[in-house]
Amino acid sequence: MRILLIEDEPLLGEAVATHLKKIHAVDWLQSLDEASGAVQTVAYDLLLLDVNLPDGHGLDLLRSMRGSGQYVPVIVITARDQIRDRIEGLNAGADDYVLKPFDLDELTARINSVQRRVAAIPSPRMTIGASEIDQTARKVWRDGEEIHLTAREWALLECFARRLGTIVSKAKLEEVLYNFGSEIESNAVEVYISRLRKKLGSETIRTLRGLGYRMDR
Numbered sequence: 001m002r003i004l005l006i007e008d009e010p011l012l013g014e015a016v017a018t019h020l021k022k023i024h025a026v027d028w029l030q031s032l033d034e035a036s037g038a039v040q041t042v043a044y045d046l047l048l049l050d051v052n053l054p055d056g057h058g059l060d061l062l063r064s065m066r067g068s069g070q071y072v073p074v075i076v077i078t079a080r081d082q083i084r085d086r087i088e089g090l091n092a093g094a095d096d097y098v099l100k101p102f103d104l105d106e107l108t109a110r111i112n113s114v115q116r117r118v119a120a121i122p123s124p125r126m127t128i129g130a131s132e133i134d135q136t137a138r139k140v141w142r143d144g145e146e147i148h149l150t151a152r153e154w155a156l157l158e159c160f161a162r163r164l165g166t167i168v169s170k171a172k173l174e175e176v177l178y179n180f181g182s183e184i185e186s187n188a189v190e191v192y193i194s195r196l197r198k199k200l201g202s203e204t205i206r207t208l209r210g211l212g213y214r215m216d217r
Contacts, residue, residue, distance in 0.1 A: 001025070001045040001115065001158050002176055006035045006061075007077065008053050012100070016048065019104040020111075023138050025155050025176060032056040039065060043175055044072050046111060051078040051089070059092045066093035073114045077102070126161065128217055131200045133161060140200070147199050152177050156192050160205065160215035169212040189213075 001024045007013040008030040017028040027042070029035050032055050039047070039061075051058040062074055076089040079100040086097050095114045098107060112135070125134045131142045138154060140147050149157065159176045160168060173189045185191075193205055193213060206214045 001155060002042070003027070003046050003048060003111070004029065004035065004038055004042070004044045005048045006030070006032075006053065006058065007048070007050045009050075016104065016107065020108070021151060023108075023151055023154050025152070025178065030054070032058070032061055035061060036064075039070065039072070043172065046115065047072060047074045048107075048111075049074055049076050049094075051076060051080060051085075059089060062089075062092045062094060073118050075107075075110060075114060077107075126217075128161070128164070128215065129201050129204050131204070133157070135161065142200060149196075149199065152192060153196055153199070156196060157200075160213070163215075165214065165216055167208055167212045167214050173213065 003020060003024050003026045005013060005017055005020070005026055005028045007016065007028065013028050013030065017026050020026045027038060027044075029038060030053075032053050035049075038044075049058045049062060058076065058078075062076070065072070065074075073095045074093065075096045075098055076094040077098045077100060078085070078089070080086075081099050089097050095118070096110050098110055116135075125132065127133075131140055131147070133140045135158065140149060140157070155176050156173060159173065170189050173192075177188055177192060193207075197205055204215060206216070208214060
C-alpha cells in the first residue's frame with residue numbers, strides 16, 4: 001500500500017514514516033502545497049493528514065479532494081481534541097480521526113481498519129493458490145510454511161490482493177514500489193515479480209504482454 005503522510009512536525013513525521021515503511025511505501029511531505037501536487041500526480045491508497053500545517057489548514061485539502069471526486073481514504077491526525085473539531089473533520093470527508101499523541105501500533109491498526117472498510121474485505125485472510133495471506137498480521141504461508149516478504153514485496157502482494165482477477169499495469173506497480181520523487185529502475189517491477197513468484201509459486205502472477213500482470217485465486 002502507498003501512503004502519503006502530511007505532517008510538519010519533524011520528530012513525529014520521521015517516527016511515523018519510519019514505522020510505516022516497514023510494511024508500506026510512504027511519502028512524507030510537510031506542507032499543503034507539496035501535498036496538493038502529490039495527490040494530483042500519484043495514486044495513493046491512503047492519506048495521513050495533519051490539520052495545522054505551515055501554509056494552511058489540512059481540512060481545506062480534504063474538502064478540495066472530496067469536491068473534485070477524489071475518494072482516497074483519509075485519516076486526520078491532530079492535537080485538537082474537542083468534539084466539534086472531530087465532527088468538522090469527519091464532515092469534511094475524513095474516514096477516521098487520530099488524536100496526538102498516539103501509539104504507532106494503534107495508528108497501524110487504524111490504517112488496516114480503514115482499508116478493510118474501504119475494500120469491503122469480509123476477512124483479512126485469503127487463499128491464493130497454495131498460499132494463505134493474512135493482511136492484518138502481514139503474514140503469508142505457502143503449504144503451511146511461513147514465508148518472509150520484504151516491505152516492497154508486501155506492497156506488491158497487497159496491490160495484487162486487492163485486485164484479484166484484474167490486470168494491474170506496470171505503471172501502477174511502479175507507483176506502489178517507489179516513493180514520490182524517487183528514481184525508478186527500468187526493470188524493478190520484473191525483479192520484484194520474479195521474487196514473489198519464487199516465494200509464492202511461479203503460477204501466482206501471470207504476465208499479460210503489453211497489458212500488465214494479474215493475480216488469480
